[in-house]
Structure formats: C-alpha cells, structure tokens
Amino acid sequence: xxxxxxxxxxxxxxxxxxxxxxxxxxxxxPYPLSTNTNCGNPKYRVYCNNKILEFMSTEGFNYKILxxxxxxxxxxxxxxxxxxxxxxxxxxxxxxxxxxxxxPFNISSHNTVMLLNCSENILLSPLNxxxxxxxxxxxxxxxxxxxxxxxxxxxxxxxSAMTSHRIRVRVGGCTAYTSVVDLxxxxxxxxxxxxxxxxxxPPN
Numbered sequence: 001x002x003x004x005x006x007x008x009x010x011x012x013x014x015x016x017x018x019x020x021x022x023x024x025x026x027x028x029x030p031y032p033l034s035t036n037t038n039c040g041n042p043k044y045r046v047y048c049n050n051k052i053l054e055f056m057s058t059e060g061f062n063y064k065i066l067x068x069x070x071x072x073x074x075x076x077x078x079x080x081x082x083x084x085x086x087x088x089x090x091x092x093x094x095x096x097x098x099x100x101x102x103x104p105f106n107i108s109s110h111n112t113v114m115l116l117n118c119s120e121n122i123l124l125s126p127l128n129x130x131x132x133x134x135x136x137x138x139x140x141x142x143x144x145x146x147x148x149x150x151x152x153x154x155x156x157x158x159x160s161a162m163t164s165h166r167i168r169v170r171v172g173g174c175t176a177y178t179s180v181v182d183l184x185x186x187x188x189x190x191x192x193x194x195x196x197x198x199x200x201x202p203p204n
Contacts (some may be wrong), residue, residue, distance in 0.1 A: 008176060010165070018031065018041075018100075019031070019039050019040075020033075020039065020040065021033065021034060021035045021036065021039035021040045022035075022039070024048035024051060024052070024053040025048075025051030025053070025174050026051075027052075027053045027065070027068075028068070029046065029048075029053065029068075030068060030070035031070070032044040032200075032202070033046050033068070033075075034046065035047065035048045035053075041104070041203050043104055043203070044104060044105075044200060044203075046065065047062065049062065053065040055075070055077050055105075055198070057091070057094065057097055057098050057099065058098050058100045058103075059091075059094040059095060059098050060094065060098060061080075061091045061094040061097075063077035063078055063079075063080070063097070063196070064077065064078040065077055065078075066078055066195050068157050070143075072199075073199055073200050073201070073202055074108065074197055074198065074199045074200075075197075075198055075200075076181060076195040076196065076197050076198070077194060077195065077196050077198060078147075078194070078196075079177070079178045079179050079194055079195065079196055080096075080097075081144075082116070082144050082145065082147065082148070082176045082178065083147075083176075084147055085147045086147060086175075087116055087117040087147045087148040087151060087175060087176050088176055089169050089175065089176040089177055090116070092169050092170070092171070092175055092176070093186075095158070095168060095169065095170060096167045096168045096169040096170075096177065097166065097196065098165065098166045098168075099165040099166070099198075100165070101165050102183065104200045104201040104203075105198050105200050106158075106164040106165055106166075106198065106199060106200075107158055107160070107164045107165065107166075107196065107197070107198060108197040108198065108199045109127070109157070109158055109164075109166065110158075110182050110197050111157070111158040111179045111180070111181060111196055112155060112156075112157055112158075112179055112180045112181075112183040112195075113155070113156055113158055113167055113177060113178075113179045113180050114133075114134060114135035114136065114138055114153060114154070114171070114177060114179070114180075115127070115135070115153060115154050115155075115174035115176075115177050116135060116138075116139070116145065116148040116151065116153045116174060116175070116176040116177060116178070117148050117151040117152070117153070117171055117174060117175045117176050118152040118153060118154060118173065118174040118175075119152070119173055119174070120152065121173070122152065122154055122173070123152075124176065125154070127154035127155065127156045128154060128156065129153065129154035131153075133153060133154060133155045134155045134180075134183075135153035135154060135155045137189050138153075138189070139153065141189045142189060146191040147177070148176060153174075158179075166177070167196070178194060179194065179195060179196045180192045180193060180194055180195070181193045181194075181195045181196070181197045182197075
C-alpha cells in the first residue's frame with residue numbers, strides 16, 4: 001500500500017514537472033522553459049522579473065525575451081541598449097553575451113551581428129569592416145547607433161564556424177554591438193528585426 005502511494009506520488013511529481021509555467025505578465029512560458037522549480041524543465045531556466053520575461057547570461061546580465069517559438073525550439077532576446085554618446089553596450093562590463101556551453105541554449109546562425117567602436121586589431125579578422133558594411137547604415141540611419149559614427153565597425157553572420165555561445169565586447173576591442181534576425185539581402189534599415197535568436201536542444 002505504501003509502495004503504491006509512493007509510486008503515485010512520483011508519477012504526479014513527474015507530471016507536474018512537465019507542465020508549462022504560468023504566464024509572465026502577458027507572455028506565455030511554454031514547456032520546457034522554466035521560471036521556477038515547480039514547472040517546466042529547470043535546465044531551461046528563464047526569469048520573470050516585474051512581469052517581464054528575461055533570459056540571463058552566464059555572467060548574470062538579463063536580456064528581455066521578445067518572442068518564443070516552441071515548435072522551432074527558439075526564442076529571441078533583445079540586444080543590449082547602446083548607451084547614448086558613449087557607444088558602449090549596456091552589457092560591456094559583462095563582456096557581452098555569453099552562454100554556458102553545457103546549457104541547452106546556443107546562438108543560432110540567423111543573426112547578423114554588428115560590432116561597433118572597434119580597435120584596428122579587428123581588421124585582421126575576416127569580418128566585413130568596409131565602408132559598405134551594414135553597420136555603417138546602422139550608425140547613419142538609426143538614432144541608437146549615431147553615437148558610434150566615425151569609429152571602426154564590422155558586420156558578420158553568426159555561423160557554425162564561430163562559437164555559438166558568445167558575442168564578445170570589451171574595452172580595447174569592440175565596445176558595442178547590435179544584432180538583426182533573418183536579415184535578407186536588400187532589406188531596408190527600417191525593416192530590420194532587431195534581436196538575438198537563441199535555439200535550444202529539446203529535452204531528452
């Protein structure tokens with residue numbers, strides 16, 4: 001009898017752990033994302049702060065979650081704010097975006113990343129740092145990028161040849177960045193979809 005009770009308790013606990021978490025403000029939190037220990041899968045941790053759903057980097061910086069596509073195992077987070085007149089990302093002190101390599105999340109290959117206010121050492125890289133690089137359009141046509149004008153900037157598509165767990169900024173390197181998801185050739189600046197798309201491996 002006790003054995004049956006324990007078996008029932010374990011099955012109920014497992015079932016409740018598979019449940020989706022309650023909404024965070026107006027945002028649905030689909031399984032396996034988890035805002036607490038009583039719902040979702042704790043490996044897929046996100047945070048509900050003042051009714052805003054956020055993703056935390058390994059360094060402890062929070063990024064607002066803009067959208068979630070559970071069937072594609074993807075979510076999009078907001079790029080950090082570029083501080084006015086300084087051309088520094090708000091996560092500069094954290095070294096930019098860094099994900100735990102052992103977590104189920106990684107940065108997808110659908111992100112066009114623009115590094116801003118870079119040192120000349122970046123010219124040794126294969127990135128597009130030319131005068132027709134898309135980051136120039138960001139600086140010239142977007143208010144947030146205007147503080148980065150007349151500095152060296154570079155653009156690249158995040159692909160499998162690079163680390164899929166980091167977008168790095170640092171003093172002495174590049175001090176700011178932004179990212180656009182699913183950028184198509186010829187897209188106007190006004191139509192750019194700003195964000196950093198993350199993908200996750202589904203639970204076993």
